[in-house]
Amino acid sequence: MALTKNDIVTRVNDLGFTQKKSAEVVESLLEIIKRCLAEGEDLLVSGFGKFCVKTKRPRRGRNPATGEDLILDQRRVVTFKCSGKLRDKIN
Known part of the structure; x- marks a missing residue:
């Protein structure tokens, strides 16, 4: 089963944010990522x-x-190319 945006909001909510604030944070992050990629820029998440x-x-x-x-x-x-750390964690 795939992790949905709603699942991510719920997990951010578990960190102590309100449901509304969690949704805003997740939506803002996704908008930044979309804007960056739409402009043709690469996006590196260490x-x-x-x-x-x-x-x-x-x-x-x-x-x-x-x-x-x-x-x-x-x-x-x-x-997408995963980092070595992520690859090690998956394997």
């Missing part, structure tokens, strides 16, 4: 990992329904 924005080149694709060839536009994707 001991956790690094989020990078990479640009994918245009490429050939195929419509699976019709079999028609087409060109997929250039796009940006977010990648």
Whole structure:
């Protein structure tokens, strides 16, 4: 089962914050992360990992329904590389 935003708010709430303040803190943190990535900046969280924005080149694709060839536009994707500390903790 995946950890949801509501689960994170509940865990922050367990640290002594009110439910409303916990929700604000989590939402603010996620907005900062989204804004940083939208601007094309990398995001490094020490001991956790690094989020990078990479640009994918245009490429050939195929419509699976019709079999028609087409060109997929250039796009940006977010990648994540976990830190050594996180990798050690997982393993």
